Every structure is written in structure tokens, then in C-alpha cells.
Amino acid sequence: MPDKKSASFRDLFLHNRRVLFQYLRSRVGREDASDLLQETFVRALRYEAFHKVADPPAFLQRIASNLVLDLTRRRKSEQAVIEAGAAAADAPADETRPEERIDFERQSRQFEAAVAKLPRRSRQVLILALHQNLSHDEIARRLGISENAVRKQLRRAILRCRSVVD
Template identity: 60%
Template sequence: MPDQTKHSLRDLFLRNKRDLLAYLTRRVGSDDASDLLQETFARALRYESFREIADPPAFLQRIAANLLRDLARRRKIERRIIDSGRDAADVPSEADEGEGRLDLERQSKRLQAAMADLPPGCREVLTLAIHDNLSIEEIAARLGISENGARKQLRRAVLRCRAAVE
């Protein structure tokens, strides 16, 4: 990437980081907002046709919105994995909502750690299922493995993740 483009991206970052950080913080809180802000600019840096963008701040906003959608989808799937191991009696009542939220956050962190510790094949299959929302057939085709192999990898990953959060 030419120095000119790097400078223009740096200037764009300096001009827009406060607004984007405020936008992201309103949506997900301060803990995740800074990571999403960093990822927004990392993705903008990787975009090859950056000079051709008519409205760079709107482009950054679109990247941030897409990252928010990805995070929401990932959390929904994480909750589904976590909740699949719970009984209805284990679900927190409204009175315990604050404590339940903290417990869910702890479980989410354990799940993320478990996902990071998965063998590469399992992690790749789980990532394609969660992040890219691919079917077993699509995962198998993309990775060049059998559908049965993809199912086994996914099953192994889910069992390890479920064990980590229980």
C-alpha cells in the first residue's frame, strides 16, 4: 500500500475514531468496542480499492455495523451452545438477572478460551459453522474433507466447548 494511502487512512482514523468508538460503545459496551474499532480499521487497511471509496466515513461505519452483526451472531450461537447444556430450572429468574448476566459473561469467556484451545481442524470447522454460517456440506467442500469428517470435527469441537462452560 503506498505511503499516500497509509497517510489518508491514518488521517481518516484520527478524524473518525471518537465517533466510531462512541457508536460501538453504545451497541456493545466499552469492553468490546475498542476491539471492534481496531478491527474496523484493520479491515479498512486490507481493502485494496480504498482510494476509490466515495465516502470513507460511511465506509468505516458500514464495516463497524458488519462487525456488530458478526458479533451478535457469534454470541447467539455461543448462547445456544451454552444453553443446550442447561435445564429450564437452571435459567436465571428476572430477580437474578444481573448475576445471570455475569455468569453468562464468564461462560462466554470460558467458551472463547475453549475455542482457542481446539485442535486446528476442529477450530476451523467450528469457525466456518459459526462465523460464516456454513452447512456441513459447505464446510466439507471448502476444506476438501468428507461430510462425515466435518461432522466429527464439529461434534468434537462442540463437546469440548460445552464441557468448558459446564
């Protein structure tokens, strides 16, 4: 029985991968589309009630759409943290109230400590993004890694820093 399931899933993959890839590529770009396409089929395989799905291609489309939404939200969140980190690098104005200045200094120290504790590659990526305002593509070229690796390292760095700075 597992061979029959594998064969039918393989057929589903072969018949739908091109359309799903084009859909994903149009929304997130070629590199991320490959990852999301793979994740779409992994999630479908893991879905225990997949055999009960009335329209498997539509189900795959829904999974892919949700993955696009998740990636978009994650990127917005990462960008917000990057912007917050860049803003934290700017000293408060002289007319800032003492309480705000103290809070800023405390958060700056927390952020600097969090960055210092990051793994080397995550720290490099974060510093290039925050302090040199480089794009993912520019960081990837400079460090000799893929844009996807840059995104992953940046995501890890942001999550770790966010958990430390309150």
C-alpha cells in the same frame, strides 16, 4: 506513494475513531468496542479498492455495523450452545422413549469427551459458564482474566464441542 496513503489513512483514523468508538460502545460495550474499532480499520486497510471508495467515513461505518452484527450472531450462537449443554446435563424424564434416552446418553458421552479434550483454560471457562451459570464478568474475576479472554475461550470451547456432538 505508500507514505501518502499512510498519511491519508492516519487522518481518516484520527477524524473518525471517536465517532465510531461511541457508536460501537453503545451497541457492544466498552471492551468489545475497542476490539471492533481496531478490526474496522484493519478491514478497511486490507480492502484493496479502498482508494476508490467515494465516502470513506460511511464505508467505515458500514464495516463497524457489520462487525456488530457478526458479534451479535456469534453471541447468540454461543448462548444456544451453552443452553443446549446445560439441558444435556439434565437427565431425561422417566417417561422419555427408549430411543430418545439412548440418543441423549450418546450425546452426553460425546459432549463429556469433547469437554475433557479441551485445553485447560477453555474447559474451566465452559464449566463455569455451564455448571455454575456464571456471567462472563464473574468468570473473568474468578480466573483472573479479561472478559474478552473469557469470550474467546468460551467461543473456542463451544466450537470444538459442537464439532464433536452430532
